[in-house]
Amino acid sequence: MHDLRMVREHIDALRAGMRRRGALDALSPTIDRAALLDKTRRDTIQAVEERKAARNGVTQQVGQRKRAGESAEDLQQRSRELGDEIARLDRELAQTESELGAILLELPNVTLDQVPVGGEESNAVVRTWGTPREGARAQPHWEIGTRLGLIDFERGAKISGSGFIVFRREGARLVRSLMNLMLDVHARDHGYEEIWVPVVVNRASMIGTGQLPKFEEDMYALKDEDAFLIPTAEVPLTNLYRDEILPESELPKALTAYSPCFRREAGAAGKDTRGLLRVHEFDKVELVRYVTPDTSGEQLELLTAHAERILQLLELPYRVVRLAAGDTGFASAHTYDLEVYAPGVGKWLEVSSCSNFTDFQARRANIRYKPADGGKPRFVHTLNGSGLAFPRIIASILEHHQQEDGSVRVPAALSTYLGAERLS
């Protein structure tokens, strides 16, 4: 969410930000509307507060007269009149603020300077690690997984629906091993506090991180409660300190959690749906950092490096892509995607998205810190990244580490958890 001052004082910067996302044409009328509503709001506040001050004065005189045993009917009448005007103006104000608030919640974040202008085609590979193997004879993961009895797609579809996966035997154990490996590395080596979170959250949390109100149709909602299944542990982790003020000494604060993630993927039907590429429920270890505003740029580099470390341990070739403004998520100001190569499907798969949200989420969720020098509380900057999402990692492991004999080599970092060096 943007500061109202952005609309009032830096509307050109706001427009420029929307233009870099390629969204100015669509949002320009909305921004104009916001500017108008801001003016209306301030005028109405002045009008209503003037009357409230008058009523407070009148009301006090009523009290004095009553104590003196005098009648105050004329003043009471005056106060009633003011009360009626106040009620009317308050209604207008509430309407204005409601519309203005809704607009502010639906405007995406402004991207940082180093983010390329344009859409997906302007995404830029900033570095690569490892060497993709030739895919000529590589089997796709759904064939390997089924052949080795690690994944049961049919029964997943039967008990839950398409896009729900059943892992079996060493496949199930692989999922558990990935969770342990990732949590151990982040908690032990990278200094994150390990958290275990609820996967059901309330509406306020979903608004805080930016999933709502704009993307409600992508979320699984509970039937009898105003609550949702989380699409990522980012939601509970970032909302952990909603409406709180942290001492600066606790920053940067780094949290990691495993969670299942639930996504309806409305409108994504038929796109990358084969095998494990796009599913409705998947597992992920998430990284979240709360930092001071002046450090969020370098903190994004650090967080991204933490996520990359897992790919290196899994010995999977990957590339780091800086997303262009038009491809950057709604709440993010700067995002790196980590893409791992899967020779079986012949594609780079997004397995992590590491973002700097600047103060966008902190404003929505009202997360502040008390500066060490004793100044007023300021909004923190929040960052998060997958570290990592399991299904495409599993796909890549199966495809990249498959052997001539049809088995799959297990990278050393993982085999200690899995208790096997080979899947066959």
Add this chain to the structure above:
RNA sequence: GGACAGGUGGCCGAGUGGUUGAAGGCACCGGUCUCGAAAACCGGCAUACCGGUGAACCCGGUAUCGAGAGUUCGAAUCUCUCCCUGUCCGCCA
């Protein structure tokens, strides 16, 4: 799920319709005292928004006693709804 009891400033805790933004205490900050510290004493100490020149400081105003709605000239105080917490009972992994 049922029955009670509660939700007041960073914390504790007064306050049941009229200078109560809110007594008192603790914590914190500044000062006096001291060689220094402690104690004692004095003073300060919420947030947001609107306006006064779009800075800082300052000044004026409004709002905020879990949230929302209502009664009233006037609500922390009365009424209703909701949320949360505690205790007991029931149920249950």
